[in-house]
Amino acid sequence: MITCREFVDFLMAFLGGELPEREAAAFRRHIDACPPCIHYLDTYRETLVLEKQAYAEEEELFQEAPDNLVRAILASRGTDG
Amino acid sequence: MLARLERGEDAAYEQLVRAHAGRMLAVATRFLGSREEARDAVQDAFLGAFRNMASFRGGARLGTWLHRITVNAALMRLRARSRRPEESIEDLLPHFDDTGHSTRPPREWEGEALKLLQKRETRAVVRRCIERLPISYRVVLLLRDIEELDTEETARLTGLSPGAVKVRLHRARLALRTLLAEQFEVRG
Numbered sequence: 001m002i003t004c005r006e007f008v009d010f011l012m013a014f015l016g017g018e019l020p021e022r023e024a025a026a027f028r029r030h031i032d033a034c035p036p037c038i039h040y041l042d043t044y045r046e047t048l049v050l051e052k053q054a055y056a057e058e059e060e061l062f063q064e065a066p067d068n069l070v071r072a073i074l075a076s077r078g079t080d081g
Numbered sequence: 082m083l084a085r086l087e088r089g090e091d092a093a094y095e096q097l098v099r100a101h102a103g104r105m106l107a108v109a110t111r112f113l114g115s116r117e118e119a120r121d122a123v124q125d126a127f128l129g130a131f132r133n134m135a136s137f138r139g140g141a142r143l144g145t146w147l148h149r150i151t152v153n154a155a156l157m158r159l160r161a162r163s164r165r166p167e168e169s170i171e172d173l174l175p176h177f178d179d180t181g182h183s184t185r186p187p188r189e190w191e192g193e194a195l196k197l198l199q200k201r202e203t204r205a206v207v208r209r210c211i212e213r214l215p216i217s218y219r220v221v222l223l224l225r226d227i228e229e230l231d232t233e234e235t236a237r238l239t240g241l242s243p244g245a246v247k248v249r250l251h252r253a254r255l256a257l258r259t260l261l262a263e264q265f266e267v268r269g
Binding site (some may be wrong): 072 | 107
């Protein structure tokens with residue numbers, strides 16, 4: 001039976017399908033028996049969802065480049081080499 | 082577009098810059114934190130792109146190519162920053178007692194992630210938490226999870242081994258989880 005520490009240590013490998021079957025089975029048994037780790041797994045998954053969307057609106061906000069930046073970039077092209 | 086750029090048409094260059102600079106600025110800001118430094122990184126990126134335009138053969142999309150150049154430019158600026166000791170990530174990682182049990186069992190979060198995401202304010206909170214990660218961990222998290230580079234590419238860009246990238250990514254995610262828990266855990 002793995003410990004909660006081992007559960008957390010190998011969580012990413014488990015979710016990535018990288019654990020050998022024997023270890024993955026031990027992992028699944030721990031999930032069945034440990035409510036705090038079930039909860040930790042849920043919040044870890046939520047973390048991944050939240051971080052992936054964190055910059056979504058930033059892309060919209062930055063759609064148009066500031067005019068002075070555009071001019072500076074084009075000016076530097078003229079002075080390069 | 083490529084042909085016009087190769088001919089050196091000024092209008093084509095302006096069209097290129099206007100089409101991509103905004104998004105490149107967003108990418109550079111994620112890594113550098115400072116809008117001003119991000120602007121410098123985007124200028125560096127375009128300068129590099131202009132120099133190497135002749136060698137761009139259209140194997141990847143132009144936008145993808147510029148994106149990669151921007152990430153490189155931002156990472157170069159990060160490396161050039163003064164070498165301050167990085168704060169430790171240890172306090173943000175879960176702690177366990179001698180029996181392997183958590184010393185602070187996790188509590189529920191208010192609402193599911195998808196519902197939380199509907200609030201614009203939530204995304205700002207998540208971004209601020211990512212910014213609180215120690216820089217070397219934040220860079221790996223951004224490269225792997227946000228820029229969606231694979232382990233090998235991330236290793237190449239950061240100078241870490243692929244194994245170290247995996248360890249650092251996992252620790253960055255655990256630390257981020259801790260920071261988000263501070264924001265979203267149900268009180269009481």
